Amino acid sequence: MLGQLSRRSLADLARAAPTPRWGATLPLDDIAGELAITGIGETAVTGPSGRTPRAMALDAVAAAIADAGLRPADIDGLMVSGHIAEQIGPDDFHTHFGTQHPLWFSTEGGAMIWAATCAHRAAQAMRKGIATHIVNVFAVDWASRRAAGTGAPGDWHAGEELKAQLEVPLGWLPQPVYFATFARRYMHAYGLTETQLATLPLTFRRHANEHPQAVMRNRELTLERYLASKPLASPLRKEDCCLISDGAAAWVMSPAERARYMPQVPAIVDGVGHGCVQGAPYISQQQELTATPQVFAAPWAFAMANTSPAEVDVIAVYDCFSSTALMQIEDLGFCRKGDGGSFIQDDRLHYSRPRQRGGIPCNTHGGLLSHGYLLGASHIVELVKQLRGTAANQVQAAERAVYAGFTADEASTLVLSRGAQ
Amino acid sequence: MSIPDYHHSLTGPFWQGAAQHELRLSWCRPCAQAIWYPQAACPHCGAALHWHVLSGDALLITWSEVAAGLNPHFSEAYISALVSPVEAPTVRLVTRMVQCAAQDLRCDMPVTVRFEKLQQLHGEPYVAPCFTVPQG
Numbered sequence: 186m187l188g189q190l191s192r193r194s195l196a197d198l199a200r201a202a203p204t205p206r207w208g209a210t211l212p213l214d215d216i217a218g219e220l221a222i223t224g225i226g227e228t229a230v231t232g233p234s235g236r237t238p239r240a241m242a243l244d245a246v247a248a249a250i251a252d253a254g255l256r257p258a259d260i261d262g263l264m265v266s267g268h269i270a271e272q273i274g275p276d277d278f279h280t281h282f283g284t285q286h287p288l289w290f291s292t293e294g295g296a297m298i299w300a301a302t303c304a305h306r307a308a309q310a311m312r313k314g315i316a317t318h319i320v321n322v323f324a325v326d327w328a329s330r331r332a333a334g335t336g337a338p339g340d341w342h343a344g345e346e347l348k349a350q351l352e353v354p355l356g357w358l359p360q361p362v363y364f365a366t367f368a369r370r371y372m373h374a375y376g377l378t379e380t381q382l383a384t385l386p387l388t389f390r391r392h393a394n395e396h397p398q399a400v401m402r403n404r405e406l407t408l409e410r411y412l413a414s415k416p417l418a419s420p421l422r423k424e425d426c427c428l429i430s431d432g433a434a435a436w437v438m439s440p441a442e443r444a445r446y447m448p449q450v451p452a453i454v455d456g457v458g459h460g461c462v463q464g465a466p467y468i469s470q471q472q473e474l475t476a477t478p479q480v481f482a483a484p485w486a487f488a489m490a491n492t493s494p495a496e497v498d499v500i501a502v503y504d505c506f507s508s509t510a511l512m513q514i515e516d517l518g519f520c521r522k523g524d525g526g527s528f529i530q531d532d533r534l535h536y537s538r539p540r541q542r543g544g545i546p547c548n549t550h551g552g553l554l555s556h557g558y559l560l561g562a563s564h565i566v567e568l569v570k571q572l573r574g575t576a577a578n579q580v581q582a583a584e585r586a587v588y589a590g591f592t593a594d595e596a597s598t599l600v601l602s603r604g605a606q
Numbered sequence: 607m608s609i610p611d612y613h614h615s616l617t618g619p620f621w622q623g624a625a626q627h628e629l630r631l632s633w634c635r636p637c638a639q640a641i642w643y644p645q646a647a648c649p650h651c652g653a654a655l656h657w658h659v660l661s662g663d664a665l666l667i668t669w670s671e672v673a674a675g676l677n678p679h680f681s682e683a684y685i686s687a688l689v690s691p692v693e694a695p696t697v698r699l700v701t702r703m704v705q706c707a708a709q710d711l712r713c714d715m716p717v718t719v720r721f722e723k724l725q726q727l728h729g730e731p732y733v734a735p736c737f738t739v740p741q742g
């Protein structure tokens with residue numbers, strides 16, 4: 186199955202005749218091999234902590250800078266999310282570290298899709314000589330906010346005007362309802378069973394059980410318990426839905442030619458892809474319910490990296506819901522559309538089954554379902570650890586890693602490889 | 607909580623129709639198709655839109671049984687659904703399945719409109735276009 190997946194070039198993709206589609210690929214500059222992730226940092230990922238996003242972000246940034254063997258004054262670029270939660274700015278950085286040098290600042294960073302596309306934006310800044318060592322950080326305190334009743338991930342959804350008038354009064358909220366209906370349609374189209382779907386939360390939970398920093402490290406989950414629990418929004422159960430967490434994660438990006446002289450094994454950025462849904466500004470109106478815009482992102486990233494899914498050792502997929510992760514594994518190209526339910530059987534996603542034995546280890550830290558809800562930022566940190574060979578659930582000989590980012594109407598892909606030192 | 611605003615410039619007529627047991631969608635006459643969600647004008651030809659009364663027959667695209675408590679605005683469990691009106695197959699009308707059991711539902715089955723009074727916690731009741739499985 187995997188052997189049939191061949192390499193395609195960016196030129197091939199650019200030449201491909203446009204066909205009527207429900208989404209599109211955003212063409213990104215070829216930045217293959219230009220930069221690397223040279224430092225990673227993270228705070229504890231927890232339930233309600235009472236910590237502010239600013240404090241957590243600065244701790245993660247400090248850890249990433251130290252991990253890269255740099256000083257705060259060496260960092261001349263800061264990337265954060267412009268969309269989600271409260272993030273830090275240059276003033277916070279300078280106040281915390283006692284610095285005052287010029288700091289290029291971008292709100293095109295953070296987590297979700299931006300955890301991948303920030304590398305493309307960083308490469309552009311490096312090409313122009315605007316910045317050399319750029320730190321990207323994402324922090325969130327939604328566990329504390331939920332506990333205090335002062336905010337939740339669904340707030341934007343409930344407040345948008347047309348949704349408030351045409352969706353909320355009918356009960357089309359919160360987010361599990363959207364993805365549950367999509368999962369139902371997928372089951373109808375491809376015969377996915379609840380037991381097959383359970384493979385994702387069960388495998389990610391086993392990863393979390395062996396990962397000392399995972400929120401669910403001490404909570405075992407069996408298929409019997411999963412099936413016995415009542416769905417929250419059928420067919421999705423609580424275990425199919427992401428956690429709500431406090432925490433922060435950060436990473437330093439540096440030019441690849443400098444990375445080889447820095448202390449850590451570099452994770453080279455080989456490819457980035459970005460896809461989006463078109464003509465459906467509301468998720469309820471998306472015409473294709475059984476796929477994700479990952480189908481428009483992944484081919485570009487693989488072409489830029491001059492590689493294919495057959496050559497990937499470990500993946501981290503945005504698993505806001507189990508069904509969303511399953512669709513993205515297909516849409517990345519690891520199996521044919523609709524074959525995902527059978528493809529993921531026999532421990533294929535578990536870290537103990539490496540690529541040479543037909544596996545494709547996925548979310549080896551536990552993912553959003555069992556590690557913590559840092560919206561994909563921890564996924565990147567985990568992949569860098571895998572390429573360094575320092576992960577808690579280390580995949581044998583991990584040389585190439587792929588992140589799949591997702592926001593519902595957009596998706597992104599990041600291809601990383603273990604660099605030379 | 608967000609209850610229908612009968613005077614909203616874009617969506618008020620949808621709820622006014624529901625109160626009169628009419629299922630209405632915003633429609634472009636020159637393009638002969640629904641424009642959903644409503645906009646100030648047709649995005650294809652610029653024509654003014656009007657509200658078109660539909661038959662109420664639709665296909666069930668998908669559904670989910672939502673447990674009580676997941677949505678804090680409603681006290682009871684309910685079946686959330688997306689249906690496509692037969693006159694507007696690309697529209698995904700956000701609705702509910704009512705007067706039927708989840709185990710009797712399957713994707714792509716024909717369903718028909720049924721106007722039901724809904725009420726959110728601490729809110730006034732309103733008539734909403736829900737759907738059900740046709741009898742016989």
